[in-house]
Amino acid sequence: MNDRSRLMTALKQLLKARGWRYADLAEALGVSEPTVKRMLSSGRMDLARLEDVCARLDIDFFELARIARGTRDARTHLSPVQEAALADAPRLMTMFHLLCQGWRVDAVREAFALDRVESTRLLAALDRLDLIELLPGDHVRLRVPRDFAWRDDGPVRARYMHMASEEFLRDRFDGPGALFTLELRELGDASVAQLRRRLERVVAEFREAADLDVTLPAERRNSVGLLLAMRPWVFSIVDSLRADAAAKPAQLPAAPRARRR
Numbered sequence: 001m002n003d004r005s006r007l008m009t010a011l012k013q014l015l016k017a018r019g020w021r022y023a024d025l026a027e028a029l030g031v032s033e034p035t036v037k038r039m040l041s042s043g044r045m046d047l048a049r050l051e052d053v054c055a056r057l058d059i060d061f062f063e064l065a066r067i068a069r070g071t072r073d074a075r076t077h078l079s080p081v082q083e084a085a086l087a088d089a090p091r092l093m094t095m096f097h098l099l100c101q102g103w104r105v106d107a108v109r110e111a112f113a114l115d116r117v118e119s120t121r122l123l124a125a126l127d128r129l130d131l132i133e134l135l136p137g138d139h140v141r142l143r144v145p146r147d148f149a150w151r152d153d154g155p156v157r158a159r160y161m162h163m164a165s166e167e168f169l170r171d172r173f174d175g176p177g178a179l180f181t182l183e184l185r186e187l188g189d190a191s192v193a194q195l196r197r198r199l200e201r202v203v204a205e206f207r208e209a210a211d212l213d214v215t216l217p218a219e220r221r222n223s224v225g226l227l228l229a230m231r232p233w234v235f236s237i238v239d240s241l242r243a244d245a246a247a248k249p250a251q252l253p254a255a256p257r258a259r260r261r
Contacts (some may be wrong), residue, residue, distance in 0.1 A: 003068070004043040007050070010068035012040060014057050028056045058194065065191065066204050076148045080155075082129050087155035095122045096131055100146050101221075102214035105138045147207055162246070168225050177224070184235060192230075199228050 015025060029052060039045045045053070050118040054061050070152075078086075086093040098108050109119050119136065127134040133141040150156045173180035187195070206226050214223055 006068040007064065008040050008043045008045075010064055011057075012054065013067065014059065014064070018057060020057075021196075025053070025056065025131060029053065059197075064122075065200055066201070066208070068172050076145045077151050077154075078131070078148060080151070082131060083151060083154045083156050085125075085129055087159045092122055092125055093156070095119070096126055099126075099132060099140055101144065101210075102216075105140065107218050146211065165227070168227055177222075184233075198228060199230060203228060 015022070022036045026036045029036070029049075039049070050064075051061055054064055077083075079115045086096060095108065099105075105119060105123065108114060109116070123132065123134050123140065124136065126132045130143050133143055135141060171178070203226070209218075
């Protein structure tokens with residue numbers, strides 16, 4: 001699939017996500033529905049027209065290009081066997097994670113005080129799983145894309161997601177580079193959808209930054225965690241306002257006595 005085809009595929013995905021029909025886009029652009037179908041099927045669309053379409057869909061061209069970049073395939077998943085092997089062996093998964101981040105084997109040995117026998121054993125296990133190709137001199141070549149995704153219902157998420165989330169949040173988030181905020185507001189469906197799209201862009205930019213920085217030496221990189229969460233939610237304290245809760249006298253602080261003049 002060439003770049004033009006990926007852009008058209010991404011546009012079709014966006015139309016579906018927005019709930020737009022070809023007729024809706026045709027009306028917005030002031031052209032006929034057959035014209036829209038022809039543009040999307042042939043890919044014959046000049047830059048001005050493409051920018052106009054992006055504006056109608058509330059997305060800029062660079063965001064569209066990022067989406068198109070991912071339409072070559074859905075994000076790659078490891079096989080169930082590969083995931084199960086990593087989930088059952090934390091040291092093996094740690095070695096694989098570091099290799100995916102661009103670490104050299106000798107740097108891993110030095111940073112984690114691994115002896116050659118143990119590191120070679122881990123590398124050989126990854127090679128048998130077809131996750132890496134072990135080359136002479138303990139050099140490695142990845143056999144999977146760096147930006148693979150863990151399976152939503154897979155063993156790695158099942159074993160580590162809750163543990164990692166709890167550990168990640170066990171912090172005051174007051175150090176350099178840290179950010180933590182919790183906002184509670186009431187939003188309409190359109191605003192929720194728009195906000196979700198923007199958060200998805202942040203995740204995409206996070207991955208792209210990691211792809212670019214993987215070429216930096218390990219000592220010039222920092223391990224950074226990014227946790228985004230959004231869902232319909234009502235804080236449980238709201239239940240204190242319900243009628244049945246009001247039947248029980250609330251323990252309110254005593255009002256301060258007025259001072260006599």
